[in-house]
Amino acid sequence: MSSLVYQSGFCNDWATEALAGALPIGRNSPQRCAYGLYAEQLSGTAFTAPRADNRRSWLYRIRPSAAGLQAPELYEQASWSADFGSGPFSPEPMRWSPLAPPNAPTDFIDGIHTWAGNSSPADLSGVGIHLYAATADMHARYFYNADAEMLIVPQQGRLSAFTELGILEVAPCEILVIPRGIRFQMRLPDGHARGYLLENYGAPLRLPELGPMGSNGLANARDFQTPVAAYEDKDGAFELIARFGGALWRSAIDHSPLDVVAWHGTHAPYKYDLRHFNAMGSVSFDHPDPSIFTVLTSPSDTPGVANLDFVIFPPRILAMENTFRPPWFHRNVASEFMGLIQGVYDAKAEGFEPGGASLHNCMTPHGPDAQTFRHASELDTRQPQYLRETLAFMFETRRVIRPTPAALASPLRQRNYLACWDGLQRNFNPQQP
The missing domain is CATH 2.60.120.10 (Jelly Rolls)
Structure with a gap:
């Protein structure tokens, strides 16, 4: 993969390439892409969403996402659910102590524990609230969430998110947002990580309006960072875990899905340092x-x-x-x-x-x-x-x-x-x- 350089801004039409000339100029889907790449559009909102709200990115990748996949099967991960229970529950205030680290090696996906939520992915509104505790990298496996945008709030330990669109490392006091459909692999530079995860089933997150405050204050757009293009060109026996319809699905895949050599658009992962x-x-x-x-x-x-x-x-x-x-x-x-x-x-x-x-x-x-x-x-x-x-x-x-x-x-x-x-x-x- 290329070296890590961040781009700044929030929901700009970013453009980045890991190889010079990989990003086409003037058209999104040329008859033949440079370097023998495939053009693929990833849409995070409806095609006809207003321009200011529209989230989509064009990816120029070694293989299209549909290539090399086997039919999915259910993946049982008992602690991560979109079922928040039924029937009455008490309105009393509740509080919990911190989640302990797992005893056995556990990666980010297997370390997620559903704690609360409302509505469901099918309603295109509501949230799922989770805690996570992990002690191992994701080895030979990748993940994407078709149900929700993911807001990750680390509390202990750094996370290195190797995504289709590049690499983002986040530490406690920073946040990471991974939009719907973005494939990634999570690694733990410190060997352990703990924090909070929110699944947003509704409209994508954005900056709030400032109203009478004027043009400055709160979180500034210039402080949000997206990765530059960085790619893996690897064949092998891998698995791709999908969050779809409230369940987890596992497919075999014969190559790394992090093979995007260039991309431009507005549907991209980003990080933000809360200290700003x-x-x-x-x-x-x-x-x-x-x-x-x-x-x-x-x-x-x-x-x-x-x-x-x-x-x-x-x-x-x-x-x-x-x-x-x-x-x-x-x-x-x-x-x-x-x-x-x-x-x-x-x-x-x-x-x-x-x-x-x-x-x-x-x-x-x-x-x-x-x-x-x-x-x-x-x-x-x-x-x-x-x-x-x-x-x-x-x-x-x-x-x-x-x-x-x-x-x-x-x-x-x-x-x-x-x-x-x-x-x-x-x-x-x-x-x-």
């Missing part, structure tokens, strides 16, 4: 809504209501005076699944650990625990407060998030989570304003 996020906030009073920390959004058919928002709570300075600075007590129409990448989340004193997770569903009350409430109530707000070495995130959806039976029964579930609010005593005194 330019946080906005109040400099007078009150705690802003968490939507002001949105990195990426998947819009729905209802304006202003997202299928999914990916929100972070990064290092920042709190300067609001005479204000309760942590997130207030609240009940939302949206449902929230949170994870912690590093440090301490400012609304929880203990129990919410890096690698852990929490779920607060629609209209379920939540907020700071008793210890955090007392500390924030007595804080000298004349002084700025510096939140350093912290990074939490939230998957926020318009639909109720259903925890899976495995998550509900997991020994990682903190059954005493509700007790964190027990110390919130009655302070009301009608005789003392």
